[in-house]
Amino acid sequence: MNQAVIKISREDRKRKQAEDASLKAEYHQRYKNIRKILLRKAEDRSSDESALLANFPEITGDIQRSLQKYLTLKSRKEEIIDDSEVISIKIDQLAEAVRCAKCLVIYTGAGISTAAQIPDYRGPNGVWTQLARGRRATGRDMIEAEPTFTHMAIVELYKANLANYVVSQNCDGLHLRSGLPRSALSEVHGNMYMEVCSNCQPQREYFRLFDVTQDTALRRHTTRRTCDVCGNNLVDTIVHFGERSRLVEPHNWQTAIDWANKTDMILCLGSSLKVLKHYHPLWGSKRAKSKRPKIFIVNLQWTPKDSYSTLKINAPCDIVMKSLMRKLDICVPPYNSYCDPLQALSTSVKEMEIDTINSKQIFKKDMTTSCLDGDILNKEFQAIVDGNDRKIDIKIQTVTAGWYGKGYCKKRKYKRR
Numbered sequence: 001m002n003q004a005v006i007k008i009s010r011e012d013r014k015r016k017q018a019e020d021a022s023l024k025a026e027y028h029q030r031y032k033n034i035r036k037i038l039l040r041k042a043e044d045r046s047s048d049e050s051a052l053l054a055n056f057p058e059i060t061g062d063i064q065r066s067l068q069k070y071l072t073l074k075s076r077k078e079e080i081i082d083d084s085e086v087i088s089i090k091i092d093q094l095a096e097a098v099r100c101a102k103c104l105v106i107y108t109g110a111g112i113s114t115a116a117q118i119p120d121y122r123g124p125n126g127v128w129t130q131l132a133r134g135r136r137a138t139g140r141d142m143i144e145a146e147p148t149f150t151h152m153a154i155v156e157l158y159k160a161n162l163a164n165y166v167v168s169q170n171c172d173g174l175h176l177r178s179g180l181p182r183s184a185l186s187e188v189h190g191n192m193y194m195e196v197c198s199n200c201q202p203q204r205e206y207f208r209l210f211d212v213t214q215d216t217a218l219r220r221h222t223t224r225r226t227c228d229v230c231g232n233n234l235v236d237t238i239v240h241f242g243e244r245s246r247l248v249e250p251h252n253w254q255t256a257i258d259w260a261n262k263t264d265m266i267l268c269l270g271s272s273l274k275v276l277k278h279y280h281p282l283w284g285s286k287r288a289k290s291k292r293p294k295i296f297i298v299n300l301q302w303t304p305k306d307s308y309s310t311l312k313i314n315a316p317c318d319i320v321m322k323s324l325m326r327k328l329d330i331c332v333p334p335y336n337s338y339c340d341p342l343q344a345l346s347t348s349v350k351e352m353e354i355d356t357i358n359s360k361q362i363f364k365k366d367m368t369t370s371c372l373d374g375d376i377l378n379k380e381f382q383a384i385v386d387g388n389d390r391k392i393d394i395k396i397q398t399v400t401a402g403w404y405g406k407g408y409c410k411k412r413k414y415k416r417r
Contacts, residue, residue, distance in 0.1 A: 106154060
């Protein structure tokens with residue numbers, strides 16, 4: 001008797017499961033059909049299709065909200081350039097704001113380096129965009145990149161006492177190479193030319209003429225070189241996604257926050273601000289609304305700070321800065337590699353660590369005999385150590401810097417084959 005009851009119960013359960021599966025399949029098919037209908041224009045729909053939409057208002061509403069969200073996100077990724085007349089009017093307003101600002105802090109992103117043929121992150125050909133499509137992130141070798149007009153213009157604004165401080169999200173080191181003093185710069189995500197010994201107090205810094213991040217990665221920052229004083233392993237200064245700043249230099253967070261608390265104007269250049277928006281101390285959020293700094297943005301894409309900004313200019317940074325500097329009557333000299341501060345700051349690696357260099361080097365203009373300060377050409381260079389010539393083969397990665405695109409793999413989704 002009990003066995004019969006169990007048998008009937010099992011059959012009922014299977015029947016219920018089959019009915020649920022049938023209803024679910026029917027719902028998905030209906031959802032798919034309604035979505036196809038909504039993708040067409042209203043005048044192109046038949047009477048039966050219009051009736052289907054009316055009979056299932058909940059499904060129709062869900063799909064409409066989903067499509068609206070998709071279209072909104074898609075439009076935010078588009079790069080928009082304002083009309084030339086609109087740009088001119090906005091630059092006049094920006095120039096007047098720069099003149100009147102008591103304390104100007106500049107926030108920069110990857111967009112100011114695109115003129116140096118370094119791809120940004122979220123643009124149509126950006127790093128995250130390419131990786132999201134399953135493509136390899138490629139770009140110009142960053143060792144070959146030089147400071148752009150925007151980099152040089154920022155230096156002149158600082159010299160003219162029109163800009164007080166710069167907070168950069170870039171790791172390419174171009175702000176430093178442009179001549180901007182280290183005391184006026186926070187590289188909150190690190191510098192590809194800088195490695196430090198965190199064991200020494202204060203931390204000991206080593207600037208190199210090559211990319212120190214070729215052998216580092218997310219949560220693995222040792223560079224295979226050691227400190228000249230204590231012998232401890234050196235680490236790079238890069239902050240990947242999912243990591244926290246752990247060094248004083250070159251991040252300079254406290255100095256950046258101090259200037260953010262004093263500023264009355266923030267100029268954002270070439271940044272999507274999708275990461276920087278989370279750094280609340282940089283936006284004066286603890287101040288009364290009437291005392292918060294005015295925000296001016298120059299970027300091709302939408303940013304989460306657009307609705308809070310006083311002015312938004314949709315145009316390339318170099319175009320805006322060239323016009324702005326003319327309005328301010330400030331001459332901007334071109335980048336001179338002979339005056340690159342990195343040349344003077346750089347330290348040669350020890351002889352035993354020559355094999356740790358696996359990238360090109362910046363050509364040192366005042367080099368005499370030391371191969372470690374020279375350029376690596378044709379995948380090899382002639383090392384002169386203790387007066388003896390020695391040929392060293394080095395594998396060169398001529399596509400991107402070591403840190404470039406790393407950290408994205410944590411969120412990358414792979415399609416099943």
